[in-house]
Amino acid sequence: MIDRDGTTVECVSPAEAAYHAGISKGPQGDGVNEYSIGVSFVNRNDGEDPFTKPQLTSAEQLAIDLRSKFSNLRYVTTHAAVSPERKNDPLGFPLNEVASAVNLSVWL
Numbered sequence: 001m002i003d004r005d006g007t008t009v010e011c012v013s014p015a016e017a018a019y020h021a022g023i024s025k026g027p028q029g030d031g032v033n034e035y036s037i038g039v040s041f042v043n044r045n046d047g048e049d050p051f052t053k054p055q056l057t058s059a060e061q062l063a064i065d066l067r068s069k070f071s072n073l074r075y076v077t078t079h080a081a082v083s084p085e086r087k088n089d090p091l092g093f094p095l096n097e098v099a100s101a102v103n104l105s106v107w108l
Helices: 055-067 095-101
Strands: none
Touching: 055 095
């Protein structure tokens, strides 16, 4: 979880399934929870509440840290992409910019 001031809180170890996506499908097939790491942001998710610079900086640093721990990490995606019938978040998140900054691909 990344707060507006950039503070990052680990709620579930990346080695465990967090069940953040629910019924989902991603680049490795069904059940995204089993092979992904969920990151949430403090945000109203209305497309108007901006993601803060500290949030984006923390997201980029978190992705860099996770890549050092998980060498097979390749993608950044959204709940909206993996659970399109049920989720729409994160609205307004600059996915392409963050992925590019940390040398990951976007999966949509």
